[in-house]
Amino acid sequence: MRHPFVVFDWDGTLMDSAQRIVDCLNFAIAKTRLPERDDNDLKHIIGLGMVEAIEYLYPNGEIQRSDYPRLATAYREAFMGGEVSPSPLFEGVPELLESLIESGYTVAVATGKSREGLDHILDEVGMGQRFHATKTADESASKPHPLMLHQLMQECGFSPSQTVMVGDTEFDLKMAHAAEVAPLAVTKGAHTEEHLRRFEPRAMLEHIVELEEWLASAK
Template sequence: MNPRFELLAFDWDGTLFDSTACIVKSIQAAAREFGLPEVPTERARHVIGLGLEPALQIAVPELPREQYRELANAYRRHYFATVHEVTLFEGVPELLHELAGRGHRLAVATGKSRRGLDEALRQVGLHDLFEATRTADETASKPNPQMLHELMDELGVPAHATLMIGDTTHDLQLAANAGTAALAVGFGAHGHEELQSLRPLALVHDVPALAHWLRTHG
């Protein structure tokens, strides 16, 4: 039987990769380098999923606009110094292999940079599972629908057969803007009430629940 959703487009950070804390700490450390006030954890969590410079402009609003590129470089230094300690959520590799075996086509739509995503995929050995990927530095940042439109166009899958899976309101709004369905995961960056406010098909609370939902509804 053909799956309901031919294309499953996954966010990366906080959805497949347990990197929320690493990203938050890297934003906070970069701001400290510039002598800025401590970035509140909730504010840093909220911008995860956006492209880096737009995210930093929200997380660290005190900085003059011309300095955000330097701040982004500081963030990258801190992030790449510690990201090797981060890994996939437990059960994710098995789930992705199962989904591919059931006939789903897998893609990644992420706010990461191309360098960041490629290094993460190399680190966890999953590059060959994804037929297409898009990053925020090669297309428009979430929630602009361009990223998801490009993935659907590349793979020849219509919006009604595409499901966006993510842990932030940016992911859910991306799906709404692109005309696709969305599934929220509640173990990443954004809170459950925030996610529910955008009316995803469901909100799942761990990887086993995600696997169960996709087996029964995907």
């Protein structure tokens, strides 16, 4: 087994949640009466921590720092309060995770979500006990900083050469490279296949269920 430790991003990798996040951001921006942003820009920041996402959307002091918690609170209200429809897991995800665990892999999550947000969504889809470890941006450093991966590897007892990071954004791939773990890209999430190729993933997976075959053949 070349890579016994598999770390997944959440949004856009395991869950088809890009539109839900965009809808929640639009709700929050409208509620706080901040300048509107294009949906493509909102989609691009998926995977970042909240502060980093706001700084990307409103660079160069376009909004006040005092607006950050207002926007974050409004986003959390939309996401946690059911202002938009729940998101489904991508097809085959529960079966994939079950098969990996039964085959002896250790599985974890590294996400730009908050701890509150991740725990909420794991409970929503009944997967709270499925992962060996999880790490969120508010208890670590936001992607693409490698701290989340370093913490997960230390917690679970694996080296970079034993680890693979699976994600759908440039931030996942940059984090993997910075942590010296194998980066894998899935192309059904927030960033396009063309964009992801610029960050040199070890493989491009059209569907997340292709991961098991890649792991079995990895050398």
